[in-house]
Amino acid sequence: MKSPTIKQTAKAVISETSDLLNRQIEMEVSVESALAQVDPGARASARNLVHYLAVRQLDIRPLQWKLIHMGLTSLGGMEASSMCSVQAVHRALHSLAGETAPEMPEPPVDFSSGPLALQANANRLLGEPSGKRSVRIMVTMPSEAAGDYGFVLGLLRAGMDVMRINCAHDDASAWKQMVANLRRAERETGRACKVYADLGGPKLRTGPIEPIGKIRKVRPLRDPRGVVLLPARIWFLEGSYAMNIPNIATDVIPVSSGALDGAIPGCLLVLEDARGKTREFKLISCGETGALAELHQTCYSSPARASGSMTVGGKLSHGELWGIFPPFPCPFLLFPVMN
Numbered sequence: 001m002k003s004p005t006i007k008q009t010a011k012a013v014i015s016e017t018s019d020l021l022n023r024q025i026e027m028e029v030s031v032e033s034a035l036a037q038v039d040p041g042a043r044a045s046a047r048n049l050v051h052y053l054a055v056r057q058l059d060i061r062p063l064q065w066k067l068i069h070m071g072l073t074s075l076g077g078m079e080a081s082s083m084c085s086v087q088a089v090h091r092a093l094h095s096l097a098g099e100t101a102p103e104m105p106e107p108p109v110d111f112s113s114g115p116l117a118l119q120a121n122a123n124r125l126l127g128e129p130s131g132k133r134s135v136r137i138m139v140t141m142p143s144e145a146a147g148d149y150g151f152v153l154g155l156l157r158a159g160m161d162v163m164r165i166n167c168a169h170d171d172a173s174a175w176k177q178m179v180a181n182l183r184r185a186e187r188e189t190g191r192a193c194k195v196y197a198d199l200g201g202p203k204l205r206t207g208p209i210e211p212i213g214k215i216r217k218v219r220p221l222r223d224p225r226g227v228v229l230l231p232a233r234i235w236f237l238e239g240s241y242a243m244n245i246p247n248i249a250t251d252v253i254p255v256s257s258g259a260l261d262g263a264i265p266g267c268l269l270v271l272e273d274a275r276g277k278t279r280e281f282k283l284i285s286c287g288e289t290g291a292l293a294e295l296h297q298t299c300y301s302s303p304a305r306a307s308g309s310m311t312v313g314g315k316l317s318h319g320e321l322w323g324i325f326p327p328f329p330c331p332f333l334l335f336p337v338m339n
Contacts, residue, residue, distance in 0.1 A: 010096035017090040027054040047108040051082035081114030083107035136161035146174040152181040168200035219298035231294040274302035
């Protein structure tokens, strides 16, 4: 099968870059009232940020691969001039397709003004880069920075450009002391350093989690498809003597004295578990202190569900099971939030 030509590919990709441009315009319109409150001198940069976010909220990797294979930019470095970058690619695609690009809105910044504005804003926010570096070194302060001046002094001498204070930790007095140590170090070294206070967001704090009861979960061994490979082998312990438990037993469930009277290998012990599910345990051996059974389904046994019956022999005791079940903590279920 003949591969598509660059002209054919460009025609197919034009709609994707057109969607990006429309998305940038729509997002700017959606935040128009907020942009109106931005200082006029920074409004062009704010609009550019909105255009950048409009694209970065999408996974454009499939589009990037197509652009690269046509010898075009992948839009990987569009921070300084986002709309201008997408428009340039859009025009190039039209040219490769042998078409005339439509008229497009004037972007807030171009390939010249955008980088200059980005650099000026970075200098204003983070300070001038030190030495020959084009980047700034930001260091998050540990709690020790409040009481150890030498620690802060060493960081500043080593090249720290921005002190980051994580306000989710420590308190206002500690933060003030960190800044005081920094200002003292600035006077001693002659170097300037910005302070970045990262405000703490909402915190979810819980107290001790109460157990939901005494529950023992037993389950067979399954393969990834859920097919049982090996049944669970449970030793029903009659009495409080944890002795003579078979080595092949995977778990132990205590039962009331006399509960297994009349039990013989081959009979079924039918129980209702903590969820109200009926579970059948097939006895494979019986002894003086208990009986060994196999289970092919998951069971949540609990002292609160102590009643049941055997197909051979007498009724199962209705008394509570022995209280050696471990407390079972209440689990937290986390669900992703879908927009």
